[in-house]
Amino acid sequence: MSPKRRIHLGIDYGTSTSKIVFRDYGAPGGETAFLVVRDGSFRIPSRVCVTAAEFVFGDDKSSAEQCDIYESVKMRVAAEVADNPRFYFGPWNSLPNGFDSLDLAVLTLWFLISEGHRAVADYLGSHTEGISVGMTMGVPMAFYNDSRLKSSFLAIARRSWSLHRSEGQLKSPLLIEKAKRLLEKHRVLAETTIPEYEIHDWLRSEAEAAMWWPFQSPAISDGPYAKVDIGAGTTHASLFRISRHFPKIPPSLAFFGAVSEPVGMDAVDRVIAESQNLGGDCLALRGLEESILRSDARACRALSSVQEEIYEAYRKAWIKTYEKIANSDAERKAWHGHRVFVIGGGSLVSKLIETVTVHPGRRQPLQLAPLEQPDDLAFPDGKRVPKNELPFVTVAYGLSNIGLSIPEAFTPDQMPPLPNMREHRARLDRDDIYAK
Numbered sequence: 027m028s029p030k031r032r033i034h035l036g037i038d039y040g041t042s043t044s045k046i047v048f049r050d051y052g053a054p055g056g057e058t059a060f061l062v063v064r065d066g067s068f069r070i071p072s073r074v075c076v077t078a079a080e081f082v083f084g085d086d087k088s089s090a091e092q093c094d095i096y097e098s099v100k101m102r103v104a105a106e107v108a109d110n111p112r113f114y115f116g117p118w119n120s121l122p123n124g125f126d127s128l129d130l131a132v133l134t135l136w137f138l139i140s141e142g143h144r145a146v147a148d149y150l151g152s153h154t155e156g157i158s159v160g161m162t163m164g165v166p167m168a169f170y171n172d173s174r175l176k177s178s179f180l181a182i183a184r185r186s187w188s189l190h191r192s193e194g195q196l197k198s199p200l201l202i203e204k205a206k207r208l209l210e211k212h213r214v215l216a217e218t219t220i221p222e223y224e225i226h227d228w229l230r231s232e233a234e235a236a237m238w239w240p241f242q243s244p245a246i247s248d249g250p251y252a253k254v255d256i257g258a259g260t261t262h263a264s265l266f267r268i269s270r271h272f273p274k275i276p277p278s279l280a281f282f283g284a285v286s287e288p289v290g291m292d293a294v295d296r297v298i299a300e301s302q303n304l305g306g307d308c309l310a311l312r313g314l315e316e317s318i319l320r321s322d323a324r325a326c327r328a329l330s331s332v333q334e335e336i337y338e339a340y341r342k343a344w345i346k347t348y349e350k351i352a353n354s355d356a357e358r359k360a361w362h363g364h365r366v367f368v369i370g371g372g373s374l375v376s377k378l379i380e381t382v383t384v385h386p387g388r389r390q391p392l393q394l395a396p397l398e399q400p401d402d403l404a405f406p407d408g409k410r411v412p413k414n415e416l417p418f419v420t421v422a423y424g425l426s427n428i429g430l431s432i433p434e435a436f437t438p439d440q441m442p443p444l445p446n447m448r449e450h451r452a453r454l455d456r457d458d459i460y461a462k
């Protein structure tokens with residue numbers, strides 16, 4: 027029997043839009059990753075629309091007059107499960123009768139898995155024999171560190187996968203009554219426990235996934251870095267060290283601090299709209315921010331409050347990092363010149379790049395770390411993904427990797443404070459610090 031050809035879906039389930047990359051490990055010309063396109067765009071709306079009888083997924087056209095709209099379901103699940111309203115700033119509109127927010131997330135993910143499979147089927151044509159498909163979904167690092175959030179998002183991933191395996195593609199619109207019946211049928215299946223090491227196959231942190239590509243790249247040297255992901259509704263900042271070249275230590279990504287703040291490009295759009303008295307639908311400004319800010323001084327001035335809020339994620343992640351490195355002179359010095367990766371929609375706005383390339387402690391400028399174009403990432407029609415789209419897709423691209431190709435990643439909670447180097451001068455050696 028010939029070995030299976032593996033295809034892996036990386037699903038970046040975003041609060042406003044989701045992105046999917048599938049990786050074909052057995053592609054004829056060598057391993058290749060493909061960005062899934064739906065209705066001409068790789069940004070697949072994450073919101074759920076509900077009419078009198080149906081759920082509609084992936085739809086950003088319907089208005090609140092036509093249906094009930096649930097935005098940011100992912101963050102609403104987090105707020106409910108962790109009992110922490112800071113995760114979700116949307117309206118607490120009542121959910122469809124008989125469903126909780128977790129059910130809505132399961133259905134959305136089933137829809138995204140279906141979109142991934144549809145793209146894989148289109149790509150493979152009739153060559154489907156011996157194919158095995160798997161998936162990994164991304165969650166903010168803060169979710170990964172909270173046992174309740176981790177188990178809830180694991181259940182979301184496994185239930186949606188089992189729905190896809192036994193019920194096939196989710197066809198949107200989906201009858202509400204049918205959704206209720208199927209969710210009930212697959213509730214129990216996902217409640218069996220799985221070993222810790224398998225959880226990583228289902229769930230990975232978005233921060234670690236986003237940095238998979240820089241981690242692989244020989245052009246990126248070992249050392250301390252920050253990554254700031256400015257999305258539509260959230261900004262995630264994480265500070266980490268890439269360590270690949272120590273003898274006897276597996277290559278790893280060690281995260282010192284990771285913080286999410288519920289502010290992002292939607293807030294930028296809101297203040298720009300207000301500064302221009304546009305009122306109404308400020309989200310119509312999506313994608314136009316850079317050109318408006320370049321030409322309009324009023325919009326620039328209005329941006330300052332949001333700049334500060336976005337910077338707050340970075341500042342807080344730095345405080346957590348500093349708590350870990352405070353006792354090590356060498357480590358503190360190394361962080362003076364850390365470099366910053368900026369991804370997500372905000373990375374296309376130069377004012378925001380300026381904002382997040384300032385050291386949160388020393389207030390001195392930092393260098394931007396370049397995001398190189400991977401040569402194995404393409405659209406299904408073979409076209410390469412252009413450089414200006416890369417900041418949107420690095421998370422899904424990283425998630426499309428399986429098993430051994432993923433570096434060992436230590437989350438901030440797993441990272442012990444560094445030993446007091448003033449007391450341990452003799453041990454002042456990076457091998458000692460990172461051997462744990």
Ligand SMILES: Nc1ncnc2c1ncn2[C@@H]1O[C@H](COP(=O)(O)OP(=O)(O)OP(=O)(O)O)[C@@H](O)[C@H]1O
Nearest residue numbers: 040041042043256257258259260291312313370371
């Ligand atoms: N060409 C573009 N097309 C669409 N959005 C753009 C473009 N350029 C900048 N943007 C901004 O990027 C934002 C989306 O960024 P991104 O895809 O990183 O967010 P997200 O992942 O959906 O959100 P989150 O990370 O909060 O879940 C849009 O809201 C818009 O403001």
Ligand SMILES: [Mg+2]
Nearest residue numbers: 040041257370
């Ligand atoms: Mg995002």
